[in-house]
Amino acid sequence: MHIWRRISAHAKTPIALTIGNFDGVHVGHQAMLARLKDAAHQLGLHACVMTFEPHPREFFTPHQAPVRLTGLREKMNGLIRTGIDCIAICRFNSDFARLSPERFITHILNQKLHVRWLLIGDDFRFGACRAGDSAMLQARSAENGFTVEVMPSVLVDNQRVSSSAIRQALATGNLDKAGKLLGRPYNISGRVIDGDKLGRQIGFPTANIQLRHNPPLRGIFVVSVYGANPSSPEIPLPGVASLGVRPTIHANGKPVLEVHLFDFNNEIYGQRLQVDFLHKLRNEEKYADISTLVRQIEKDVAQAKEFFMTAPTHFNRLCGVF
Ligand SMILES: Cc1cc2nc3c(=O)[nH]c(=O)nc-3n(C[C@H](O)[C@H](O)[C@H](O)COP(=O)(O)O)c2cc1C
Numbered sequence: 620m621h622i623w624r625r626i627s628a629h630a631k632t633p634i635a636l637t638i639g640n641f642d643g644v645h646v647g648h649q650a651m652l653a654r655l656k657d658a659a660h661q662l663g664l665h666a667c668v669m670t671f672e673p674h675p676r677e678f679f680t681p682h683q684a685p686v687r688l689t690g691l692r693e694k695m696n697g698l699i700r701t702g703i704d705c706i707a708i709c710r711f712n713s714d715f716a717r718l719s720p721e722r723f724i725t726h727i728l729n730q731k732l733h734v735r736w737l738l739i740g741d742d743f744r745f746g747a748c749r750a751g752d753s754a755m756l757q758a759r760s761a762e763n764g765f766t767v768e769v770m771p772s773v774l775v776d777n778q779r780v781s782s783s784a785i786r787q788a789l790a791t792g793n794l795d796k797a798g799k800l801l802g803r804p805y806n807i808s809g810r811v812i813d814g815d816k817l818g819r820q821i822g823f824p825t826a827n828i829q830l831r832h833n834p835p836l837r838g839i840f841v842v843s844v845y846g847a848n849p850s851s852p853e854i855p856l857p858g859v860a861s862l863g864v865r866p867t868i869h870a871n872g873k874p875v876l877e878v879h880l881f882d883f884n885n886e887i888y889g890q891r892l893q894v895d896f897l898h899k900l901r902n903e904e905k906y907a908d909i910s911t912l913v914r915q916i917e918k919d920v921a922q923a924k925e926f927f928m929t930a931p932t933h934f935n936r937l938c939g940v941f
């Protein structure tokens with residue numbers, strides 16, 4: 620597995636390539652990567668993905684760009700899990716944004732990456748002003764030594780799978796739908812950092828997870844957590860999570876992800892956890908005082924335990940455990 624952190628003339632072996640942002644690495648992306656691997660294998664090429672960092676919309680309109688489903692690390696892990704041979708991370712900067720579609724084809728695809736087979740989505744646009752499309756790629760493919768295949772849309776329940784459909788499902792608390800489109804429960808990972816040390820005092824210690832991006836969902840959730848189990852970090856532990864600004868405690872707080880694990884009393888500061896979001900319990904509220912908040916957290920915990928008791932097949936399907 621190779622990761623190219625800039626596009627220079629890396630590829631000695633000709634490659635089969637697909638290009639995209641791959642935010643979320645959802646079931647549509649996974650189908651595309653499976654087709655890429657299959658074609659690369661048939662043609663004796665390396666299966667390679669080109670992705671952009673930052674996301675082009677974060678570069679052009681940083682304040683209006685959609686929230687990310689996956690940070691760079693999570694996206695890379697998702698791509699690596701599919702078993703492709705290499706990932707080329709293309710720095711999306713002003714030089715790259717100015718590149719004409721013609722030069723992208725001749726200079727990047729042909730001369731630098733030696734692309735011999737190219738897979739693109741049906742809505743793929745590229746080059747300055749998004750002027751390049753699949754018709755242009757088809758027209759220039761022979762003279763640049765590659766063939767082009769257009770991937771048809773992948774549908775789930777008659778809807779095209781897309782990162783924006785997943786963002787919308789998460790924003791409205793529809794975690795079942797988000798999980799179906801992603802092919803796994805939505806998750807956030809990060810290190811456990813220090814919080815306000817209030818959790819232990821009120822009877823609900825919470826591991827505070829460092830957030831790298833503005834999260835696409837808010838509220839109180841049933842979660843399963845990888846990385847905390849002392850004997851086997853690959854076995855998840857059940858818990859509840861709060862993802863919000865904690866209005867009861869702070870006036871102008873930033874979003875914080877906190878997880879309370881059931882029947883657990885270990886020190887896990889500094890550990891890297893993966894939090895899988897299984898079910899939304901409610902929206903975050905501002906309570907009159909801490910004792911009212913504590914009574915509500917007790918109800919949240921009871922409901923979450925009920926979820927694990929009554930929906931074992933559901934949980935089983937999502938996580939492959941219990
Ligand atoms: C299940 C659960 C639900 C929560 N719900 C809310 C809420 O509705 N409003 C709120 O202000 N804080 C809520 N919190 C956050 C608590 O205020 C927070 O866990 C507490 O301040 C401890 O923070 P610390 O870990 O930084 O010490 C919730 C926490 C948990 C675990």
Ligand SMILES: Nc1ncnc2c1ncn2[C@@H]1O[C@H](COP(=O)(O)OP(=O)(O)O)[C@@H](O)[C@H]1O
Pocket residue numbers: 811812813814815816817818819820823824825826827878879880881882883884885886887888
């Ligand atoms: N059941 C539990 N769930 C989550 N964290 C726990 C639990 N029991 C102990 N811990 C530990 O306690 C810490 C949370 O305690 P807390 O008082 O909320 O402190 P902080 O405000 O620093 O998060 C966690 O980071 C973890 O190391």
